[in-house]
Amino acid sequence: MDNIIEVLNLTHTYGADTPFEHTAIEDMSFEIKQGEILGLIGHTGSGKSTLIQHLNGLLKPDSGMVKFCGRDIWDDKQFTREVRFSVGLVFQYPEYQLFEETVERDIAFGPTNMKLSEDEIRERVLYAARSVGLDDSILLKSPFELSGGQKRRVALAGVIAMKPKVLILDEPTAGLDPEGREEILNYIKNYNKETGATIVFVTHSMEDIARVVDRIVVLEKSKILMTGTPKEVFSRTEDLIRAGLTIPVAAEIAGKLAKKGIPVSPAIYTIEQLADAISTLYAGGGKNA
Amino acid sequence: MLKDITLGQFFPGNSIIHKMDPRLKLVITVLYITALFMCHGPVPYIILGGILILAVALSKVGFRQVTRGLKPILILLVITTLFNVFYTNGGQVIFSWKFITITDYGVYNAFYMVLRIALLIIATFTLLTYTTSPIMLTDALESVLSPLKKIKVPVHELAMMMTIALRFIPTLLEETDKIMSAQKSRGADFESGGLIRRAKALIPILIPLFISAFRRAEELATAMECRCYNGGEGRTKLRVMKFAMRDYVILFVSLAVLALAIYSDYTCTFGVILP
Ligand SMILES: Nc1ncnc2c1ncn2[C@@H]1O[C@H](COP(=O)(O)OP(=O)(O)O)[C@@H](O)[C@H]1O
Ligand SMILES: [Mg+2]
Numbered sequence: 001m002d003n004i005i006e007v008l009n010l011t012h013t014y015g016a017d018t019p020f021e022h023t024a025i026e027d028m029s030f031e032i033k034q035g036e037i038l039g040l041i042g043h044t045g046s047g048k049s050t051l052i053q054h055l056n057g058l059l060k061p062d063s064g065m066v067k068f069c070g071r072d073i074w075d076d077k078q079f080t081r082e083v084r085f086s087v088g089l090v091f092q093y094p095e096y097q098l099f100e101e102t103v104e105r106d107i108a109f110g111p112t113n114m115k116l117s118e119d120e121i122r123e124r125v126l127y128a129a130r131s132v133g134l135d136d137s138i139l140l141k142s143p144f145e146l147s148g149g150q151k152r153r154v155a156l157a158g159v160i161a162m163k164p165k166v167l168i169l170d171e172p173t174a175g176l177d178p179e180g181r182e183e184i185l186n187y188i189k190n191y192n193k194e195t196g197a198t199i200v201f202v203t204h205s206m207e208d209i210a211r212v213v214d215r216i217v218v219l220e221k222s223k224i225l226m227t228g229t230p231k232e233v234f235s236r237t238e239d240l241i242r243a244g245l246t247i248p249v250a251a252e253i254a255g256k257l258a259k260k261g262i263p264v265s266p267a268i269y270t271i272e273q274l275a276d277a278i279s280t281l282y283a284g285g286g287k288n289a
Numbered sequence: 290m291l292k293d294i295t296l297g298q299f300f301p302g303n304s305i306i307h308k309m310d311p312r313l314k315l316v317i318t319v320l321y322i323t324a325l326f327m328c329h330g331p332v333p334y335i336i337l338g339g340i341l342i343l344a345v346a347l348s349k350v351g352f353r354q355v356t357r358g359l360k361p362i363l364i365l366l367v368i369t370t371l372f373n374v375f376y377t378n379g380g381q382v383i384f385s386w387k388f389i390t391i392t393d394y395g396v397y398n399a400f401y402m403v404l405r406i407a408l409l410i411i412a413t414f415t416l417l418t419y420t421t422s423p424i425m426l427t428d429a430l431e432s433v434l435s436p437l438k439k440i441k442v443p444v445h446e447l448a449m450m451m452t453i454a455l456r457f458i459p460t461l462l463e464e465t466d467k468i469m470s471a472q473k474s475r476g477a478d479f480e481s482g483g484l485i486r487r488a489k490a491l492i493p494i495l496i497p498l499f500i501s502a503f504r505r506a507e508e509l510a511t512a513m514e515c516r517c518y519n520g521g522e523g524r525t526k527l528r529v530m531k532f533a534m535r536d537y538v539i540l541f542v543s544l545a546v547l548a549l550a551i552y553s554d555y556t557c558t559f560g561v562i563l564p
Pocket of ligand 2: 048049170
């Protein structure tokens with residue numbers, strides 16, 4: 001697989017030369033592969049939001065480089081603007097950015113800025129709304145009369161309507177009830193499957209990403225702690241806990257069982273895997289234990 | 290851009306300026322401003338500038354920070370200079386071209402006006418607010434103005450309003466930054482186009498900003514009511530302000546210096562009339 005985004009020795013310091021100086025990202029390097037769902041996880045304040053704002057050129061690196069399709073995104077002005085459209089960023093609590101009179105017009109804000117034709121815009125709005133499960137009847141309502149979960153999805157649709165090659169979501173499930181979280185996770189997964197778009201999923205909740213992502217980058221205090229598949233990452237339980245993260249319940253139970261000498265793999269991280277492992281133990285493995 | 294606005298920001302510290310009684314700081318600042326507008330010549334300004342530099346040095350917030358506070362008013366300074374240079378009559382003409390004449394009075398006026406504004410901003414909006422937390426500042430204001438309660442001026446309510454306003458300046462700036470980034474991610478462009486296009490480009494920022502400001506106001510009001518807030522009557526303070534020995538010394542020294550500045554202004558004027 002090709003790398004769609006490469007981050008090379010990225011460093012960013014807020015409030016340089018003031019008493020509030022704080023290095024939010026320090027010498028980070030990693031890559032994002034074409035078509036994957038990448039989980040970016042870290043404790044609050046570990047620099048996740050700062051990092052992703054570098055990926056679509058909202059923040060300029062103090063040192064280091066971000067490459068999109070092999071080219072430095074700050075290469076020239078035109079390219080930076082192109083990257084804005086190719087790398088869609090959904091901020092944390094995106095429902096607070098809604099401003100238009102109708103849902104339809106709000107979702108159309110991005111495509112309109114891309115100077116697309118009316119028909120194309122209309123088509124994209126419908127597509128985006130449907131892909132986050134919004135009913136067509138909602139399109140003519142004011143975004144301010146919707147429920148919190150619906151607003152969140154409208155905001156999400158606003159970015160999806162730009163059909164970005166990379167979709168970055170900053171804590172998209174924050175503040176939602178379990179059902180709302182589940183829905184958002186499914187929409188994201190479907191979107192990735194349908195369009196082949198690359199997804200970067202930012203969160204501080206392991207539970208959220210355990211089931212959706214292909215690869216995980218773990219941040220700790222402005223630096224990368226580890227990178228790997230969910231299996232690899234979740235088997236390093238102790239490091240994760242030290243980084244202030246809560247691990248998925250299934251991984252925790254598997255770890256505890258393994259410690260007691262019961263032969264379950266420490267790489268288990270979903271409830272389904274755990275249930276399978278335990279039922280096989282009961283069925284056959286019990287005699288050996 | 291927004292990062293340059295340091296208005297109302299507080300840099301916690303432990304310097305002698307930080308530790309001064311906030312009421313004293315407030316009173317000295319007011320006296321200082323008065324002195325600034327009473328004085329004209331070079332000698333008083335050297336004294337007034339000198340004492341401010343000393344205060345900044347003592348506060349340990351750094352000269353870089355303090356001059357940074359001047360950045361947002363740079364335009365104001367430039368306009369002031371132009372107006373004074375071109376629209377002052379009298380004095381000797383030093384430059385003349387078509388309808389433009391520049392006199393030495395004009396240059397002189399411009400120089401002192403700019404110096405005055407710069408010192409004023411440094412003394413109030415940067416030094417005072419950098420070294421005094423907003424809560425201390427409004428507490429001090431309330432205390433200094435409390436005699437006005439006798440003539441039914443709602444001092445406590447005004448102070449509370451100011452506390453809240455100051456408290457929310459950084460929050461709103463931060464929020465503006467966030468909303469701007471979010472809209473930029475959707476391809477909003479705030480930097481190109483004519484005046485009207487740029488003004489229009491602000492709508493996607495202003496509407497979410499107002500909505501969130503109202504939401505915050507409502508939440509704050511509810512939270513205050515839940516804690517039985519009902520105005521200043523009988524309310525006691527967590528931090529009781531007290532004059533220390535140090536404060537008397539500072540008061541005495543400052544009064545002496547300001548008096549000296551004003552005195553020197555009377556004794557060695559340079560014969561220039563100022564507005
Ligand atoms: N605009 C800003 N100005 C100054 N400091 C900031 C700003 N944004 C974030 N920070 C600081 O940078 C650090 C990382 O923040 P952030 O990237 O938001 O972390 P996360 O998204 O992982 O919670 C935090 O300590 C935060 O206080
Ligand atoms: Mg964040």
